[in-house]
Amino acid sequence: MTIEGITETGRYLAFMLHGEVYALDIMQVREVLDYTEITTVPRMPDFMRGVINLRGGVVPVVDLRLKFGMPATEKGVNTCIIIMETDIDGERALIGALADSVREVLDLEPDQVEPAPRIGTRLKTEFIKGMGKKNEEFIIILDIDRVFSADELSGVQETGLQAEG
Template sequence: MADENEMMQFLTFKLDDEVFALHIEKIREVLEFTSVTKMPRTPEYMRGVINLRGSVVPVIDLKQKFGMSHTKKTVDTCVVITEVEMEGDKVILGAMVDSVKEVMELERSAIEPPPKIGTQLSNEYIEGMGKQGEEFIIILDIDKVFSTIDMSVVAEMKGQVPPEE
């Protein structure tokens, strides 16, 4: 049984004005957004691929995946490199976000279940709601967010090697 006082770490980031979080153990690194190589015949939310030290990493625009407007490139735009479980395999994917805020700690007991109503986001993507001060933070289950992505599209994208920056 999980300890209610166990401290959990999350990386927080913004999509528009909402604050989201991912479990820190799912994060490989955070990159400044440079450019992505667009791939033909992919869903709109698949922004393309980047070359990360010789590995091809598909980049998903989280805002578009969630039905929001596409992410505009600013000085704060980042790609969060995540390791997700897809069809039994560990896959490296990039999640494009408006800005990364901080690493925060929350006690397991401070995480509430997702709301039944009132969120535009599918509840299957939300692991829970954290609270920091007066601000609620949507904790995402990144495996479930990316589980709806067709693995054949990811495999095809990984077969395309963009030039190194």
């Protein structure tokens, strides 16, 4: 059983979070940066680690581990920031996400992607686009536009705009 609408091979950036493999549509990934110091912004949600300067622009950085209820990302030799483009109230915006490491760019055929599991109402899976499977390993494919609520990201976007001004 494949996901409706996925009829072509998809390219994804696979990365690690707390021992699990996650992936993002490569078309939403702008670049991968080595870990850099993050400037903390007061009164942001816990998962918001702060902002970084990206070629003169302010980019908010989130900790997906915290957003997903895992322990905070610790800086390690492979820790990186994935710069991605997401939709905030109909506008495209850049956001950085901490990752333990980046694994690879991979191609998944439509028959290698299944719908996100339905696990009752307690676990929210609306931000999971699907579950990929490659070499007997599961890959959680994120729909980054649905990971954060519009309210969460509009607060993040305002912080970036205030820091630029």
